Each structure stands twice: as C-alpha cells, then as structure tokens.
Amino acid sequence: MTVISVEDMSGRSVDPRKPLLEVDDLVMHYKIKAGEVSAVDNVSFTVHQGEAVGLVGESGCGKTSVALSLLRLLPSNAEYISGQIRLDGQDLLQLTDNEMRARRWKDIAMVFQGAMNSWNPVYRVGDQIKEVLDTHFRGEMTYDEQRQHMEKLFAAVGLPAEMLDRYPHEFSGGMRQRAVIAMALACSPQLIIADEPTTALDVIVQDQILKELKRIQHEMGMSIIYISHDIAVIAEVTDSMGVMYAGKLVEYGDTADVFARPKHPYTYLLLKSTPSITGPRRQLAPLEGEPPNLLDPPTGCRFHPRCPFATEKCAMEEPPLADIGGGHRVACWHYEQVPDLEEALVR
Amino acid sequence: MTVTPAPTVTKPLLEVRDLRKKFPISRGMFRAPTEFVHAVDGISFEIAPGESLGLVGESGCGKSTTGRMLVKLTEPTDGQIVFRDGDYERDVAHVTRSELKDFRSRVQMIFQDPYESMNPRRTIFDTVSEPLAVQKVGTVPEREARVLELLRLVGLTPPENFLFRYPHELSGGQRQRVAIARALVMNPTFVVADEPTSMLDVSIRISIMELMTRLARELQVSYLYITHDLAVARYMCDRIAVMYLGKIVEIGPTEDVLARPRHPYTKALLSAVPVPDPSYKRTPVEIKGGISKAINPPPECRFIARCPFAADVCRNNPHPPLEEHGPNHQVACYRVDEIS
Numbered sequence: 001m002t003v004i005s006v007e008d009m010s011g012r013s014v015d016p017r018k019p020l021l022e023v024d025d026l027v028m029h030y031k032i033k034a035g036e037v038s039a040v041d042n043v044s045f046t047v048h049q050g051e052a053v054g055l056v057g058e059s060g061c062g063k064t065s066v067a068l069s070l071l072r073l074l075p076s077n078a079e080y081i082s083g084q085i086r087l088d089g090q091d092l093l094q095l096t097d098n099e100m101r102a103r104r105w106k107d108i109a110m111v112f113q114g115a116m117n118s119w120n121p122v123y124r125v126g127d128q129i130k131e132v133l134d135t136h137f138r139g140e141m142t143y144d145e146q147r148q149h150m151e152k153l154f155a156a157v158g159l160p161a162e163m164l165d166r167y168p169h170e171f172s173g174g175m176r177q178r179a180v181i182a183m184a185l186a187c188s189p190q191l192i193i194a195d196e197p198t199t200a201l202d203v204i205v206q207d208q209i210l211k212e213l214k215r216i217q218h219e220m221g222m223s224i225i226y227i228s229h230d231i232a233v234i235a236e237v238t239d240s241m242g243v244m245y246a247g248k249l250v251e252y253g254d255t256a257d258v259f260a261r262p263k264h265p266y267t268y269l270l271l272k273s274t275p276s277i278t279g280p281r282r283q284l285a286p287l288e289g290e291p292p293n294l295l296d297p298p299t300g301c302r303f304h305p306r307c308p309f310a311t312e313k314c315a316m317e318e319p320p321l322a323d324i325g326g327g328h329r330v331a332c333w334h335y336e337q338v339p340d341l342e343e344a345l346v347r
Numbered sequence: 348m349t350v351t352p353a354p355t356v357t358k359p360l361l362e363v364r365d366l367r368k369k370f371p372i373s374r375g376m377f378r379a380p381t382e383f384v385h386a387v388d389g390i391s392f393e394i395a396p397g398e399s400l401g402l403v404g405e406s407g408c409g410k411s412t413t414g415r416m417l418v419k420l421t422e423p424t425d426g427q428i429v430f431r432d433g434d435y436e437r438d439v440a441h442v443t444r445s446e447l448k449d450f451r452s453r454v455q456m457i458f459q460d461p462y463e464s465m466n467p468r469r470t471i472f473d474t475v476s477e478p479l480a481v482q483k484v485g486t487v488p489e490r491e492a493r494v495l496e497l498l499r500l501v502g503l504t505p506p507e508n509f510l511f512r513y514p515h516e517l518s519g520g521q522r523q524r525v526a527i528a529r530a531l532v533m534n535p536t537f538v539v540a541d542e543p544t545s546m547l548d549v550s551i552r553i554s555i556m557e558l559m560t561r562l563a564r565e566l567q568v569s570y571l572y573i574t575h576d577l578a579v580a581r582y583m584c585d586r587i588a589v590m591y592l593g594k595i596v597e598i599g600p601t602e603d604v605l606a607r608p609r610h611p612y613t614k615a616l617l618s619a620v621p622v623p624d625p626s627y628k629r630t631p632v633e634i635k636g637g638i639s640k641a642i643n644p645p646p647e648c649r650f651i652a653r654c655p656f657a658a659d660v661c662r663n664n665p666h667p668p669l670e671e672h673g674p675n676h677q678v679a680c681y682r683v684d685e686i687s
Contacts, residue, residue: 236621274549275578278622284556
C-alpha cells in the first residue's frame with residue numbers, strides 16, 4: 001500500500017526559493033445589509049516551500065478573512081471580486097467545489113482558533129480524525145492502517161495513543177490543540193494555515209505548542225501561515241511576515257528585517273506599543289484613534305486618519321505596496337520619514 | 348509611581364493573612380462533598396497605600412478568586428483581609444450587610460470583558476451613575492455633573508455625546524473606559540482590576556494601561572492588577588506576586604522578579620513568554636506536563652510534579668513557606684539557593 005506514513009512526511013525535499021502558494025491581488029468583499037465590507041483589498045504575498053509566514057494585525061483587519069479565502073471556506077455572503085490564489089501554480093479560485101474539497105486537508109490544512117470549537121463533542125477524537133482519512137483515502141487504507149497512522153500522528157504531536165479513544169472534553173486546552181494539529185497533519189499537507197493557534201492557551205502551553213509546530217514544519221518540510229494578533233508570537237515563529245491594516249497588506253518582508261526596520265507608520269507604532277518583559281523598560285506609545293469602518297473606508301491610504309506622518313497626498317492617493325529593497329515591501333508615501341525604531345525606543 | 352512599602356511608617360492599605368477558599372465538588376444532591384478545589388490555599392500579602400500589586404499566573408491558579416474575595420464578591424473559607432482607609436479599618440470577611448454599602452464606596456472592581464460587564468439596556472449615564480444612586484449621593488443634576496467629570500477624566504470626550512448612548516454603540520476600548528469611570532465614580536482607594544486589557548487590541552490596550560496608571564497617580568488609587576500577561580504587569584505594577592495552584596510562590600519588586608526570577612515556576616513562566624524581537628535568544632527552562640487542578644492537593648510543594656529541581660527535601664516536607672531572599676523579594680522554595 002502506497003498511501004502515506006509519518007516517515008514519508010519527513011524528508012520531503014524542500015526548495016526554499018520555490019514558491020508554494022502565490023496570492024495575487026486578492027480582493028474579497030462581504031455583502032451585508034448596510035452595504036459591502038471590503039474585508040480583503042489587493043493582498044499579494046508568496047509562501048515558499050518550507051517557509052513560515054506570519055500575518056499580523058488587530059481584530060477586523062482581515063487576517064482571518066485571508067485565511068478563510070485561501071481555503072475557500074468563506075461564509076455565503078462573501079464574494080471574491082478579483083485575484084488569484086495559486087497553489088503549485090494552480091489557481092484555487094478556478095476549481096469546482098468538489099475539486100476544492102479534495103484538496104482541503106490533503107494539500108492545505110487549517111488549525112483553527114479556539115480548539116474546543118474545532119471538535120464535535122459527541123464523537124471520539126480518533127473517529128473525527130478517521131473521518132478525514134476516510135474522505136481522502138477511501139478504500140486505500142484498511143482500518144488497522146488507519147489506526148496505525150493515527151497513532152503515529154498522535155506520537156508526532158506528543159499525545160499518547162490511547163487519547164484517540166477519548167472525547168474532546170477529556171482533553172485539556174493544550175492537548176486539544178495538539179490533537180487539532182495532529183488532524184491537520186493527517187494527509188501530510190504541504191501547507192498548514194494556523195489561525196491564532198495558541199490564543200486561548202496559557203503561556204507555557206503556548207510555548208510548547210509553538211515549538212511543536214516549528215519542529216514539525218522543519219522535519220516534514222511543510223509551509224505554515226501563522227495568523228495572529230500577537231506580534232511577539234510572530235517574532236518567535238516566522239521567517240517572513242505581513243502586517244495587515246483595514247483589509248490591506250501595508251508591509252511585508254523578512255521578519256527580522258521588519259522588526260529591525262519597520263517602514264510603515266502602523267508597523268512602527270504597533271512595535272512601539274508592544275510591551276515586552278525583556279530589555280529596558282521603555283516608554284510605550286499609544287496609537288490614537290480607532291480602526292476605520294470598512295463599509296466606508298477612508299480615501300487614499302486607509303491609515304491616514306491615525307497616521308502622524310500623513311499629508312494631503314495620503315488622503316487623496318492610495319500608496320502602492322512598493323519594494324524598497326530586499327523583498328521588503330511597504331505601502332506608504334512617506335516611509336523614508338519613519339524613524340529608526342531603536343533610536344526611538346532608546347530616546 | 349514607585350512606592351516601596353514601608354510598614355513602619357504607614358500601615359498597609361490591605362493586609363491579607365492566610366487567605367483560603369475551597370470550592371466543594373458536588374457528588375450528587377444528598378451526599379456531602381468529599382473533595383474540594385483548593386482555589387486559594389493560604390496566601391498572605393500586603394499592599395501599601397498608592398501601591399499597585401500585580402497578581403500573575405496561569406488560568407486556574409486562583410488569581411481571580413483572590414481578587415473577588417478582596418472586594419467581597421466571594422466569601423473566603425478562612426483567613427483575614429484587613430482593609431484600611433484613613434480611620435476606616437475592617438476585616439473584609441466580617442463586613443456586615445449594613446456596612447457593605449460603605450465598604451463598596453471604598454473598594455471597586457474592573458472586570459475583564461467590557462461586553463459582559465455592562466447592562467445592554469442601560470445608558471452610559473445610568474451605568475456610571477448607579478453607584479451614586481445606590482449610595483444616595485447628590486441630586487440628579489449633581490450626579491450628571493459628576494458623571495460628565497468622570498467621562499472626561501477617562502478620555503471619553505466630549506462627554507455630553509456619551510451620556511445617553513448604549514454599550515453596543517461603543518467600541519471595546521470605549522466600554523472599558525466606561526467601566527473604569529464606573530469603578531472610580533465613588534472615589535475608591537482600592538480597585539481590583541481583573542484582566543482589564545486582555546480583550547482589547549494592542550493599540551487600544553496601551554491607552555487603557557496609560558489611563559489607569561495616570562488615574563492611580565492623580566486619584567491616589569491602589570490596584571490589585573490581575574493578569575496572565577507578564578509584559579503588561581511590568582508596566583502596571585510596582586510589585587508582582589506569582590501564583591501557582593492557590594499558592595503565592597514568589598513576590599517581589601516587578602523589575603527584580605522579571606530580571607532575577609528565583610522560583611523554578613517563575614523562571615519557566617518567564618522563559619515561555621514570547622518576545623517581540625526575532626533576534627532575541629531565550630534560555631529554555633524545561634518543566635514537565637501541564638497545570639493540574641488543585642483538588643485535595645497533597646501536602647508537599649504544589650509544583651513538585653513539574654519541577655525539574657525536585658529533591659528529597661521537597662518530597663519530605665510540606666509546601667515551602669514564603670521566605671525573604673533579597674530585599675522585599677520572597678520565594679517559596681526549599682532549593683532556591685541551590686538552583687539559582
């Protein structure tokens with residue numbers, strides 16, 4: 001039988017220069033009674049093989065909408081306006097529903113926010129993972145092979161095999177999230193989308209889960225998209241990161257580079273307002289104002305009403321997400337004026 | 348806002364002695380419970396006037412139960428909470444029903460969830476002025492003036508525009524400002540804040556934190572600041588107490604605890620906090636397993652099952668007492684000197 005085993009998953013050849021997922025000019029709206037919410041507007045980024053990419057932003061910035069768009073799991077009032085989502089060169093938006101269903105879990109899996117709600121409380125966890133295997137390997141795996149495979153999956157995320165026969169309520173929060181990760185790994189996907197995978201967990205458990213995900217990513221040559229509101233989590237686990245604000249990608253680049261030299265005023269202010277337990281106890285700067293209403297987003301740059309660097313041009317014209325060197329992209333007319341973060345913090 | 352407690356000069360605002368709370372686990376209607384969750388298991392600490400103490404720990408460690416007991420929302424099973432405010436001195440556990448009103452004008456609470464802690468059918472004016480109405484303070488126009496003053500103080504300007512709005516018309520950050528206004532309307536000396544910023548976005552979180560710090564200074568309010576987020580505690584508190592399964596395992600000045608943690612649990616907790624700096628290299632502290640529930644806990648150290656340094660001394664003795672290890676810095680661990 002030549003389906004999959006956890007051993008096969010490891011050692012998948014990874015070429016970090018090769019794009020796995022390319023998102024091009026994605027525009028997605030939600031239709032509600034009051035009008036159209038432009039939840040995702042012109043978002044473009046690329047995930048390479050074996051790469052961990054982070055999307056960070058505040059609630060309502062569109063980061064979860066991007067994740068759901070990639071999987072085509074949007075609610076019925078959502079509408080793709082334009083753009084492409086290419087996985088290994090194939091546009092997922094062109095697939096029929098059935099074709100897409102066949103690729104979910106197998107090529108792209110998702111780890112959802114809030115592990116309790118990811119499980120059906122009346123079925124054993126093992127049976128729910130088995131369902132994924134039943135769907136994607138119908139008739140290709142015997143019952144014993146399925147069981148063996150699931151035991152290996154549980155071992156891979158550090159859970160004892162007998163937990164497969166337990167119900168979700170018998171798991172602690174951290175164990176439940178491990179089981180969700182095991183399920184995501186069931187078909188050995190190339191890409192996992194992890195939407196706030198550790199948000200409801202305590203720090204020590206969060207740390208364990210993030211380490212586990214990182215290890216799996218490297219051992220199995222997988223790519224991961226992390227979605228989080230917590231910029232510190234993004235700093236820990238990602239290679240590249242994008243910052244979203246009001247449905248727009250406003251900055252994208254190598255994680256170390258973005259943290260060292262944030263060039264969008266929003267990223268800069270976000271970093272300045274993030275408290276840390278290390279380093280000198282520095283002055284935190286609050287970000288004035290509130291995020292805009294996406295039913296009627298501001299003209300020009302969507303951040304301009306809150307931006308300390310805004311000029312008239314910002315209210316009139318929308319800045320493009322332009323490369324400022326080394327793959328670091330920023331959507332700001334005045335990015336050169338954004339001061340050096342280190343200097344500002346030491347001040 | 349650094350106030351070092353000086354018990355010889357001024358008496359502490361709050362003195363907690365051996366406080367306990369047990370919750371019975373129900374075994375059916377007619378059977379007496381045999382098992383108890385020891386949510387808070389004999390903790391003692393003091394808060395000086397104007398000082399803010401941070402109570403940190405993971406979920407289920409008893410930090411919220413402690414906070415609720417201090418404001419008399421939960422009755423302690425045992426122990427003493429002495430609260431002093433000028434000439435007023437009471438053991439919180441023995442505040443009677445008739446004294447409760449007076450007590451509540453001095454001690455207030457801010458809750459975590461600004462969406463749940465407000466009545467959706469009442470206007471902001473109703474919500475903020477309710478303590479005044481309950482305490483029968485002032486006439487309606489006077490109350491309105493006081494509410495306007497408070498709303499301005501918490502940064503809801505112009506306050507007239509907010510008076511007759513409903514909670515659903517406000518954002519999360521604005522609601523939390525209303526909750527702060529409600530807590531401060533009676534001019535309390537002590538406020539328990541239970542995770543007041545954990546539901547808010549980063550950019551809004553900082554402005555609420557700044558607001559609370561500024562008000563503490565201007566109005567001479569002390570906080571017990573309950574949080575799971577050590578980075579937030581660093582900015583809000585003069586001292587930090589770390590709780591684990593109903594016990595305080597370490598307490599000391601904030602910067603001292605963060606820079607030089609002594610208890611193995613504090614070390615593990617700090618090493619697990621993500622740092623917003625990709626170049627930062629952490630020193631991992633490995634601890635075993637996850638947090639359990641404090642159901643009829645064995646007498647030994649609560650942390651023994653997960654502690655990488657557990658030795659015979661820990662197994663053969665009861666839970667270690669909090670002892671001085673450095674200026675104002677207390678640790679509950681038998682092996683503290685060997686492991687640091």
